Amino acid sequence: DCPGTSSAQAGRAAACQGCPNQRFCAAGAAAPDPAEAAELRERLRSVKHTILVLSGKGGVGKSTFSALLAHGLAADEAKQVALLDIDICGPSIPKMMGLEGEQVHQSGSGWSPVYVEENLGVMSVGFLLSSPDDAVIWRGPKKNGLIKQFLRDVDWGEIDYLIVDTPPGTSDEHLSIVQYLGAMHIDGAVIITTPQEVSLQDVRKEINFCHKVKLPVIGVVENMSGFICPKCKNESQIFPPTTGGAEKMCQNLNVSLLGKVPLDPQIGKSCDKGQSFLSEAPESPAASSYRNIIQKIQEYCDQHHFHEEKII
Numbered sequence: 601d602c603p604g605t606s607s608a609q610a611g612r613a614a615a616c617q618g619c620p621n622q623r624f625c626a627a628g629a630a631a632p633d634p635a636e637a638a639e640l641r642e643r644l645r646s647v648k649h650t651i652l653v654l655s656g657k658g659g660v661g662k663s664t665f666s667a668l669l670a671h672g673l674a675a676d677e678a679k680q681v682a683l684l685d686i687d688i689c690g691p692s693i694p695k696m697m698g699l700e701g702e703q704v705h706q707s708g709s710g711w712s713p714v715y716v717e718e719n720l721g722v723m724s725v726g727f728l729l730s731s732p733d734d735a736v737i738w739r740g741p742k743k744n745g746l747i748k749q750f751l752r753d754v755d756w757g758e759i760d761y762l763i764v765d766t767p768p769g770t771s772d773e774h775l776s777i778v779q780y781l782g783a784m785h786i787d788g789a790v791i792i793t794t795p796q797e798v799s800l801q802d803v804r805k806e807i808n809f810c811h812k813v814k815l816p817v818i819g820v821v822e823n824m825s826g827f828i829c830p831k832c833k834n835e836s837q838i839f840p841p842t843t844g845g846a847e848k849m850c851q852n853l854n855v856s857l858l859g860k861v862p863l864d865p866q867i868g869k870s871c872d873k874g875q876s877f878l879s880e881a882p883e884s885p886a887a888s889s890y891r892n893i894i895q896k897i898q899e900y901c902d903q904h905h906f907h908e909e910k911i912i
Contacts, residue, residue: 602615602616602619602808602812603615603616604812604813604814610625610626611623611625611626612626625775636748636780637782639752640748640751640752640780640781640784641784643751643752643756644751644756644762644781644784645784646756646757646758646759647682647756647759647762647784648759648760648761649760649761649762649787649901650761650762650764650781650784650785650786650787651669651761651762651763651764651787651788651789651790651818651897651901652764652766652777652778652786652788652789652790652815653665653666653669653763653764653765653766653789653790653792654766654774654789654790654791654792654806654810655766655768655791655792655793655802655803655806656768656769656770656791656793656799656801656802656803656804656805656806657768657793657794657798657799657802657803658690658767658768660768660792660793660794660799660823660824661792661794661823661824661861662765662766662768662792663685663687663692663693663696663765664696664823664867664871665790665792665821665823666683666685666693666763666764666765667683667693667696667697667765667871667876668876668877668878668890668894669763669790669894669897670683670697670720670722670761670763671720671876671878671879672878672890672891672894673760673761673763673894673898674716674717674719674720675878677718677719679719679760679761680719680721680757680758680759680760680761681719681720681721681759681760681761681763682713682720682721682722682723682756682759682761682762682763683697683720683721683722683723683763683765684722684723684724684750684751684754684762684763684764684765685722685723685724685725685726685765686747686750686764686765686766686767686773686777687725687765687766687767687773688725688736688738688743688746688747688767688773689735689736689738689767690767691724691725691726691729691736692726693722693724693726693765694714694722694724694726694727694732695726695732695871695872695874696871696874697716697722697874698716698873698874698875699714699716699722699727699874700726700732700874701732702714702727703727704723704727704728707755709755710753710754710755711723711753711754711755712754712755713754713755713756714727721756723750723754725746740771740772743772743773743776744772744773744776747773747776747777747780748776748780751780751781761901764777764781768802769802770805770806770809774809775813778813778815786815786816787816787818787900787901787904788815788816788817788818788900788904789810789815789816789817789818790818790819790820790821790858790897791803791806791807791810791817791819791820791821791855792820792821792823793820793821793822793823793846793849794822794823794824794825794839795822795824795825795826795837795839795840795841795845795846796839796840796841796842797842797843799839800843800845800846800849803820803846803849804849804853807820807853807855817855817856818856818858818897818900819850819855819856819857819858819896819897819900820846820849820850820855820856820857820858821846821858821859821860821861821893822845822846822847822857822859822860822861823861824838824839824861824862824863825845825846825860825861825862825863826838826860826862826863827862827863828862828863828864828885835862838863846860847860856896858893858896858897859889859892859893859896860889861886861889861890861893862885862886862889863886864877864881864884864885864886866880866881866884866886867886877890878890878891
């Protein structure tokens with residue numbers, strides 16, 4: 601078993617043989633530098649809640665969920681929301697948020713996020729590319745450096761919710777964001793899956809990763825959970841839950857199932873147009889599921905913030 605990135609055996613234990621992050625851990629790169637941690641803590645001290653959106657597998661709707669979570673939380677105009685896209689090689693957030701072609705501007709206090717609404721700011725490597733078709737061909741250290749720069753140099757201001765959209769897997773970007781955000785409080789991770797076993801297999805690894813790096817799991821969202829015909833209202837299982845789906849997995853691993861979101865063609869259309877599905881199809885079953893899930897995440901964050909204040 602992985603000894604965990606904070607262990608003295610990190611990168612050196614027998615279980616580390618063959619792990620792609622072995623050298624990174626053995627070199628102590630997973631251990632936070634005290635001066636760096638203090639700098640990040642200072643920059644991010646005005647962030648109340650931080651939520652990571654993870655998935656073991658690509659194509660399960662993680663970026664879509666991140667975008668809709670940001671829209672859903674920003675529906676309360678009294679809340680300030682930030683969406684950070686650290687999917688360096690596949691940044692889809694600019695397209696989904698209707699910000700394709702936008703540029704990042706430098707100010708006296710750092711990079712300024714690109715704003716969808718007055719209370720919803722976005723940062724992504726997609727804003728730094730000359731074309732959306734440009735390939736980002738970077739090794740780990742350069743990716744890690746950009747993630748650190750996004751946290752240290754972006755002038756986020758006062759934020760109620762910082763949502764971090766991550767790439768699939770448990771690799772450099774995930775270790776880096778957990779390391780850098782270790783300087784502050786992370787509420788936890790929302791893990792996205794689809795019902796079939798081939799997806800759940802990777803999600804179990806993601807949950808194990810969270811346990812190893814001591815990242816709380818807020819819960820799991822099952823995307824593409826059946827298709828409800830708009831005419832006859834019958835439900836079809838496009839991705840059959842052959843091993844019981846996310847519900848059974850959550851019971852076995854003792855994590856919360858935040859909800860199931862049915863397939864809806866309008867979700868894809870809204871993402872391609874850069875518009876919020878929650879406002880485009882507010883009465884749909886999928887929008888109702890999203891709103892319930894977002895409410896649960898808000899309640900979780902509020903509850904944990906209350907406990908933190910009591911401890912302090």
